[in-house]
Amino acid sequence: MNNKINKNEHFLRKPIKVLLITAGTFFFGVGIVGIFVPILPTTPFLLISAALYARSSKRFYNWLINNKIFGRYIENYREGKGIPLKIKLISIALLWITIGCSAIFAIDIFWVRVILVIIAIGVTIHIIRIRPKDKSKIGLSD
Numbered sequence: 001m002n003n004k005i006n007k008n009e010h011f012l013r014k015p016i017k018v019l020l021i022t023a024g025t026f027f028f029g030v031g032i033v034g035i036f037v038p039i040l041p042t043t044p045f046l047l048i049s050a051a052l053y054a055r056s057s058k059r060f061y062n063w064l065i066n067n068k069i070f071g072r073y074i075e076n077y078r079e080g081k082g083i084p085l086k087i088k089l090i091s092i093a094l095l096w097i098t099i100g101c102s103a104i105f106a107i108d109i110f111w112v113r114v115i116l117v118i119i120a121i122g123v124t125i126h127i128i129r130i131r132p133k134d135k136s137k138i139g140l141s142d
Contacts, residue, residue, distance in 0.1 A: 017056045024052030024060060031070070037098070041123075043073045050074055092124055 031045035046064070053061035065071050099120040103113040 020052045020056035024049045
């Protein structure tokens, strides 16, 4: 009887593991897009990805944490390091340029424009509230 329970648990673990890896990879992809799209945050999606990988695959988790580019986002978050002032200003400027162009040229529905502006205000407030730090302290260089 005990053997049957263990067999069923093992049978259920594999699909869950695959699901967690797939979800982690999806959120990793969204995080990558967030690097290039100002209104999409990168770090939260990479953190979700790391959490999903930690529960499903040591190999994927270690790859993400030790990755030269993406591991820095997670490391900086864990250590409570802020964003350099220059990066904050560029992010906010790109955010408003993107939202402004979208609202003016791509969106014809008034209430969607209002929602975009509300989102931009929220993201701007969030970015402003993050403490600015010196670039050299967070492992980024020009």
